[in-house]
Amino acid sequence: MLAVLFPLCSIAPASAQAFDCVIDPSVVVRIGSPVPGLLKDVLIARGDQVNENQIIARLHSDAEQATVELMSEQAASTSEIEAQKARLDLARNRMKRAEALLARNVTSTDKLEEAVAEMEVIQKELATAETRKRSAELELQRAQTVLEQRTIRSPISGVVLERSLFNGEYLDQDGKLATIAKLDPLFVEAFIPVSEFGKLHVGMDAQVVPNAPIQGRFTGKIKVVDQVFDAASGTFGLRIELPNPNNHIPAGHRCSVTFDDGADDLE
Template sequence: MPRFSLRACALTFCMTLGVPVGPAMADAFDCVITPALTVGIGSPVSGLLEDVLVAEGDFVAKGQVIARLRSEVERKTVELLKVQADSDAEIEAQDSRLVLAQKRLERARDLMARKVGTQEQLEAAEAETEVIARERIIAEMRKKVAALELQRASAQLDQRVIRSPIDGIVVTRHLYSGEYLAAEDRVFTISQIDPLHVEAFLPVSVFRAVSPGAVLEVRPDAPVDGVMNAEVELVDRIFDAASATFGIRLRLPNPDGAIPAGHRCQVELPIVGQ
């Protein structure tokens, strides 16, 4: 007898006896466990790879340094600009000149007040003070520019350090130390396996039985044992007319990495007796 006929008979029998009927029954549907995210890791700049620090199968953390490009020139540029940005010598020299010019200006004003100085001397002292004050402002601007140049050079140096953008596992290492990395090349492919995604296609007849936020049981195929709870993240709002199905995606926590990705499974969807 077909499965749905058996279910209908059992339901009729229970209702006849007055036995409560609840959502204890469930349908199982094929699903696939996949990485939550897979990314190809490259670099915004090209160059020779100096160090490739991880290999296939290694776990990496977000922000971890996984490779470096050769960067001798960039490091020396940063060192040079750091010396310039940290130096106050030019500003201090202008401060000393400004103090001396202000003293000369005070003497010129005093002489004018006592009628023993000339207007020309006073104007010359005022002009000298004004010029030195402006030169001090220019010295301060040069120091700020040096600090900005240092920031830019440091950013360029940092671009030659390749970090992992996610927590995950190295799936493929495409290049090795000493090889040339072009702007369009990838050094690694990394997959995030915590959490995992569970993807399934369900018949449109159960569309109203599943919604985002619902927790469903997932049973991986052998040799992985156990039943895991996964939360529905996404329910497709567009049906596939040819197969009369719609897709769902669930979030499956995998903090210890015990559940392998790329594995088949069954997802159980509770069905109210019908």
């Protein structure tokens, strides 16, 4: 019986070992702008918490705002269409009268044909007016899109790591306004000896213990196991997703990690 137990005890599961790791933000975004311009308002500072889609800056947009107001007036106007509809009603009545007179041999066929031709011309002019109105509505949408591009929003919820520009400075198309890091969840990056490959798999629980002065033991899940080894160090990369509500755990800190159920894969 002892001879059977000793070989099993000699196999150390991955959960019995601690490995060095680093806690990183899950996303780091360098915020720019789709259009260049002069900054009117920068509404964030280093250390601020921001939400996804929150306005963080505005460019000067007086010209774009005026264009939107002009296009709004043009898109809302129906006077040309209403005028063409009134002309079309009149042309229809003239055509009906010409038909009635022709039926009594009071007028000629030419008069009826003129009335029909006039109605068809007005119908085309009405269609053109409706097309112009639709074009004005599309131009308004385009102008609104251009105006919206002058408002810079945060693409993620996170913390402002750096603010690079201030009110009155010029932001070009390749420039950087700020850097924002997403801290919930965090990514824990570890490099594990190749001897542990096959014992760790995606979905397995991991216990992360940050180095001092951060206290606590936190549970995450393995999200990525690299399939390419680093021959120089004899390790492979592994990523753990670690929930971090309220941003309790800071990023950019060293840690150690152990793995639960490591023995399951050895059976």
